[in-house]
Amino acid sequence: MQNAKDFKFEIIVKDKKAKIRVGKITTAHGIIETPAFVPVGTKGTVKGLTPQDLREAEAQILFGNTYHLHLRPGEDIVKKFGGLAKFMSWNGPTITDSGGFQVFSLGQLKMKLTEEGEGTQVNVVNIKDEGVIFRSHIDGSKHLFTPEISIEIQKKLGADLILAFDECVPHPSTHEYTREAMERTHKWALRSLTVSQRKPFYHPWRQALYGIIQGGVYQDLREKSAKFISNLDFDGIAIGGVSVGESKLEMRQAIDWSYPFLPENKPRHLLGIGEIDDIFDVIEGGIDSFDCVIPTRFGRYGIVFVGPPEGNIKNRFRLDVNKTNCARDKNPISKECLCYVCANFTRAYIHHLFRAQELLAYRLASYHNIFFINNLVKKIRESILEDKFQRFKRAWLE
């Protein structure tokens, strides 16, 4: 049986008036101080960075993906190597996404099949109550994902935190469809919960299961979903179905509408959010952890984060180092930043690396962005502990 002590969530400080809180999640592989940002390492790697880089950049936990790791290298291989963390040589906690997001992200994709007929187009994703049939974006092969299968794969992957299989709908979607998907997600939540508690277990540590709230941009559905998911025996609660094309206001409403139903004593994860201004709002909304691809994706595209005073709401704290005005800039990316990249490299050099498409460009920019976000969240954590969150927020966003 799994060791129940391998998962624990404690609240260190809870603001009496606001929803904000500082906490600590204990897992078999380490502690996560919350609020926490979770860098995304879909295929078992945070693109461009070594675990050592990530540790230096103050990452506490990494986010892998069930669908992608199932396609390759396959969960059995990961299991054989002692689970995701050990396989990728990450000495810390991990969390895996269930594949529910790929229902959305691969949903619009149509694949051309040449074998039968001439260039027949098929949907890559086919959703049924039983589960979802994906066509591999790599080779077109069919893969059935059900809650049972997703959880089984995640058990083999062995992350400390795992997610129920859900259906993430695109924006915009009708109320009717969003409701159907939500109800499906609820049924899948029950099934995910059941299998997660059932033997066999492939690793000696406990894997905490998070249920996922859906409901799109509709208040009644968000409330219903929050109530439903919160009443189940999950270890944590995730809010999904955001960052799919809705407005920031709609994203924040999704959190606010769910909030009244969220159990106080369980950690809350927000899926897929991580722009600078969102980070403040989301934490203020009572979120304990959130993952986002932005720091690494932007890193690869040459968009790096800068703090105040240069960075502000207007420029969204972004600097495009590809731009010619960086070509002779002797400054580091961000003067206030304490990361290795800002201590050692000029904008001009990083600009050059991007123009020359040198691999180091992607690494340095990703490293800085991950550090930047983690450091920001750390400062937010400290500000909450010192009861100075609002002041700190104003210094950044006004």
Next chain:
RNA sequence: GCUGGGUUCGCAUAGCGGCAAUUGCAUCUGGCUGUAGACCAGACGGUCGUAAGGCCUACGGGGGUUCGAGUCCCUCACCCAGCA
């Protein structure tokens, strides 16, 4: 000196009588929020117009043939290759 090939929007290319003219690179602009993403989209002679579209200037220089010329002919200049 002879023979052959070449000179097109920053660079490199396509074009073989209807062309403001192909493609790649470069450049510029925009977009990325649980990663089909070191990606995608747009602009790229000038000018007027919100737009459809109009006007001007352009395929090394000059001349010619033609309703019409990067495209055919003559000539000059320069570059490359082979032979002397």
